[in-house]
Amino acid sequence: MAVAAKNNKDKVKAQDTFTWVGVNRRGKIVNGELFAETIQDARTQLKAQGINPTKVKKKPKPLFGGAKKIAPKDIAVLSRQIATMLSAGVPLVQSFDLIGKGHENANMRKLLGEISLSIQAGTPLNEVLREHPKYFDDLYCDLVKAGEQSGALEGMYDRIATYKEKSEALKSKIKKAMTYPIAVLSIAAIVTIILLVFVVPQFQQIFASFNAELPAFTQMVIGMSNVLQNNGLLILIAVIIGAALFFRAYKNSRKLRDALDGYLLKIPVFGMIINKAALARFSRTLATTFAAGVPLIEALESAAGASGNAVYRNAILQIRDEVSSGIPMNMSMRNTKIFPDMVVQMVQIGEESGSVDDMLNKVANVYEQEVDDAVDGLSALIEPMIMAVLGVVIGGLIIAMYLPIFQLGKIVS
Known part of the structure; x- marks a missing residue:
């Protein structure tokens, strides 16, 4: 199981941002961005969403800077989003997936993708978060662990979100x-x-x-x-x-x-x-x-x-x-x-x-x-x-x- 989680993590690290143009089921031309390993993987994701891609290309990296760093404020917003989704009955893995795919920060998308795949591999959330001490400190992980052990992760995440916001x-x-x-x-x-x-x-x-x-x-x-x-x-x-x-x-x-x-x-x-x-x-x-x-x-x-x-x-x-x-x-x-x-x-x-x-x-x-x-x-x-x-x-x-x-x-x- 640990090997599977490691392989999943390596897989996420290889992903890039792709821009695309396509035609949806209604025949309307649409465009956007997505996160995928290869162009073929991006096309597969689009077809699964009912979009016929006409143009898919890798998004060039900025000449100066790059993707924004993940700030503590981003983690506070993420905590509130997770708390809201859990209270709405959205499963934990799906919550991370939905937030990750819609996030404008490539580094955050990468982080959430790693977390999602590790959870799918069977690793408890608190242990997954401990693998990223730069963003989730011991206090954060301990609170998540307490929520998992008590079976009240939804309520715990609401407290975590409030704490981070304050x-x-x-x-x-x-x-x-x-x-x-x-x-x-x-x-x-x-x-x-x-x-x-x-x-x-x-x-x-x-x-x-x-x-x-x-x-x-x-x-x-x-x-x-x-x-x-x-x-x-x-x-x-x-x-x-x-x-x-x-x-x-x-x-x-x-x-x-x-x-x-x-x-x-x-x-x-x-x-x-x-x-x-x-x-x-x-x-x-x-x-x-x-x-x-x-x-x-x-x-x-x-x-x-x-x-x-x-x-x-x-x-x-x-x-x-x-x-x-x-x-x-x-x-x-x-x-x-x-x-x-x-x-x-x-x-x-x-x-x-x-x-x-x-x-x-x-x-x-x-x-x-x-x-x-x-x-x-x-x-x-x-x-x-x-x-x-x-x-x-x-x-x-x-x-x-x-x-x-x-x-x-x-x-x-």
């Missing part, structure tokens, strides 16, 4: 909070460099004819311009090398990543958003896994990995260790001293009433809404602040250049 929405809000100021400040830096390298030297030539001492502010700007003109390439190379070394160290050093995670939580405004986002991820993940019947210890491990911050990850792992020794979860959370009293109290109520998952879902909803409100408020606050920074920087350069001219006008008068 996670992607939260991630999108965090990116929104970070991207806008970085983009605007980057543009400001580029404009400043252009002014210093190309505009300031023109004024410098004019100032040379004044035979007078320039204002200190103007001299400072001219000095910065000279540094960039004489050493700009070296500075650029040093910045690129420094950035490359930093990212390499960040990738290879867990200690560095953990330290940076701790500093991020202390940044004004942004740290508050990151804190709330980590609490929302923890609550949503733990609620989803706990409601799925995953043992609490394993659920806490999944929540630790999904928190997105080393400080919270270490705290959740500490909670896991204390819970495994018999300490109530709410007491363990309080011992970490990083969870707000509201979260601890909600978990305590959940433990006493036997509804921990419901309480955690409520906590997740609260913090997701707070993150949303904080990001909107930050966007409204940061726009005038950035405009003020741009005005000071650009305006300062302009004033520095015109200040000697103004002073010269006063002397002449």
